[in-house]
Amino acid sequence: MSLDDRAALVTGASRGIGRAVALALAARGAAVAVNYRSRKEEAESVVREIEQAGGRAIALHADVGDPQAARGLVEEATSALGGLHILVNNAGITDNGLIWDVSPDAWLDVMRVNFGGAYHCTAAVAKDFMAQRDGSIVNISSVMGLSGWIGQSNYAASKGALNAFTRSTAVELARFGVRVNAVAAGIVPTELVDDVLAKDGGKGIRQQVPMRSFATPEQVADVVAFLAGPEASYVTGEVVRIDGGLAAQLGMGRP
Incomplete structure (x- = not known):
C-alpha cells in the first residue's frame, strides 16, 4: 500500500497511538505534519525518526480544542507540506x-479535546x-x-459523539469524494490509560x-493507514473495532 505524494496531518502525534500513526503513514510514503500541544521534544523526536528513515515530516504546535488554533494548524500543515489529503483526528485526554x-x-474538558478537536479540524479541512x-x-x-464502563462516563460520551460525528460527516462529504471513518480501539497500553491499568498492570482486564x-x-x-489509503477507497462511515474481540462479548468485569 503506497501513500506516495500524499500529505497527512495527525493530531496528538507526539506519543502513543498518534505517534504510531504518524510513523505508519510516513513508512508508506506520506509526508506528515506531527501535531502536539505540550510535548514539543517528543513531537520533534517523531519527526527525526521519520526523516532518518528517508521520509518528510514537520512538527506543528496547536491546541485543537480551540477552533481558531485548529484552523491555523490545518493552514500551516497545508502550506508546509504543499497540500493535504489525510487527516487523522487522534488528540485526546481523559479525566x-x-x-x-x-x-x-x-x-x-474531555469533550472539548476529544470531540471538539475532531470537529474543528474536520471543519477546517472540509472545503x-x-x-x-x-x-x-x-x-x-x-x-x-460503543459500550459503557465504570469511571468512563465523560470519556465514553466524547467517543460516542465522535462515532456519530463520523457517520454524519461521511454522509455529508461522500458526494465530494471525501471519506470519513473511525477506529474504535480497545485497551491500548499508553499513558492515556495508565490509571486504568494501575491496579495490577492490567492483568485482570x-x-x-x-x-x-x-x-x-x-x-x-x-x-488507520489502511482506511486512509487507496485500498479503502469505497469505505466510508464505518467505525472499525480493533479490540481483540472485547466488544463482541456480553461485557467486561470491573476495572
Missing part, C-alpha cells in the same frame, strides 16, 4: 472518575478536501464509545479480552 466524584468541568474531491479523514475513537492481549499502538496504526 476518569465516578459521575458523583468528578469535577463539574471534567466532561467539558479544501471538497474542492480537490479527494481526502480521507480517520477519527481515533474507542470501544468505550487482559484476562477478559478474548484474544488475551492488549492492542499495540502499531496494530491500531496499521488499520
Whole structure:
C-alpha cells in the first residue's frame, strides 16, 4: 500500500497511538505534519525518526480544542507540506472518575479535546478536501464509545459523539469524494490509560479480552493507514473495532 505524494496531518502525534500513526503513514510514503500541544521534544523526536528513515515530516504546535488554533494548524500543515489529503483526528485526554466524584468541568474538558478537536479540524479541512474531491479523514475513537464502563462516563460520551460525528460527516462529504471513518480501539497500553491499568498492570482486564492481549499502538496504526489509503477507497462511515474481540462479548468485569 503506497501513500506516495500524499500529505497527512495527525493530531496528538507526539506519543502513543498518534505517534504510531504518524510513523505508519510516513513508512508508506506520506509526508506528515506531527501535531502536539505540550510535548514539543517528543513531537520533534517523531519527526527525526521519520526523516532518518528517508521520509518528510514537520512538527506543528496547536491546541485543537480551540477552533481558531485548529484552523491555523490545518493552514500551516497545508502550506508546509504543499497540500493535504489525510487527516487523522487522534488528540485526546481523559479525566476518569465516578459521575458523583468528578469535577463539574471534567466532561467539558474531555469533550472539548476529544470531540471538539475532531470537529474543528474536520471543519477546517472540509472545503479544501471538497474542492480537490479527494481526502480521507480517520477519527481515533474507542470501544468505550460503543459500550459503557465504570469511571468512563465523560470519556465514553466524547467517543460516542465522535462515532456519530463520523457517520454524519461521511454522509455529508461522500458526494465530494471525501471519506470519513473511525477506529474504535480497545485497551491500548499508553499513558492515556495508565490509571486504568494501575491496579495490577492490567492483568485482570487482559484476562477478559478474548484474544488475551492488549492492542499495540502499531496494530491500531496499521488499520488507520489502511482506511486512509487507496485500498479503502469505497469505505466510508464505518467505525472499525480493533479490540481483540472485547466488544463482541456480553461485557467486561470491573476495572
